Amino acid sequence: MRRTxxxxxxxxxGCQSVYAPQPRLPPIALSPASLGASLSLAQRLSAGPxxxxxxxxxxxxxxxxxxxxxxxxLAGLALGQRILRLSWDGKTLQSQRSPLLPASVDEARIVxxxxxxxxxxxxxxxxxxxxxxLDEQGGTRILSRQGEEVVRIANQASPAWMGHSELINRRxxxxxxxxxxxxx
Numbered sequence: 493m494r495r496t497x498x499x500x501x502x503x504x505x506g507c508q509s510v511y512a513p514q515p516r517l518p519p520i521a522l523s524p525a526s527l528g529a530s531l532s533l534a535q536r537l538s539a540g541p542x543x544x545x546x547x548x549x550x551x552x553x554x555x556x557x558x559x560x561x562x563x564x565x566l567a568g569l570a571l572g573q574r575i576l577r578l579s580w581d582g583k584t585l586q587s588q589r590s591p592l593l594p595a596s597v598d599e600a601r602i603v604x605x606x607x608x609x610x611x612x613x614x615x616x617x618x619x620x621x622x623x624x625x626l627d628e629q630g631g632t633r634i635l636s637r638q639g640e641e642v643v644r645i646a647n648q649a650s651p652a653w654m655g656h657s658e659l660i661n662r663r664x665x666x667x668x669x670x671x672x673x674x675x676x
Contacts, residue, residue, distance in 0.1 A: 523582030531559040532675040
């Protein structure tokens with residue numbers, strides 16, 4: 493079991509390091525209150541390279557995500573073992589990591605991707621540098637820099653945080669598949 497867990501974590505790390513050319517996206521650090529709602533979700537996440545010929549997606553990870561007006565909290569589980577716990581209050585990012593979690597897994601990137609996928613467009617647009625834009629049409633968000641698509645997030649449900657979503661990050665070279673349901 494430990495060997496399988498190590499394999500899962502290595503594949504996840506690979507998606508965040510091997511497939512992460514520079515420069516990165518601008519940081520987005522919005523407060524949990526700016527979501528304008530509370531969330532309590534159980535998610536199944538798998539990550540992989542943009543091109544399936546570059547490798548297989550990582551085995552699925554189970555995520556528990558909770559957001560209220562004060563805090564975004566996330567717990568990541570692999571094979572029933574907690575590998576990551578993070579908390580974001582809009583100013584400070586705190587995390588507890590399993591020693592098995594590769595150093596290349598970036599908690600700030602996780603918070604940024606959650607916010608790009610779920611936060612209201614006006615709040616996100618206000619946080620972007622002048623040469624970046626974020627548009628949404630038919631459940632698909634597109635983050636662009638100077639007209640070049642950098643990130644595409646397709647949400648197949650309404651509200652966006654329910655059901656299936658796919659995040660394609662062309663700049664950093666990875667794809668996330670996210671299935672969400674209310675946390676029981």
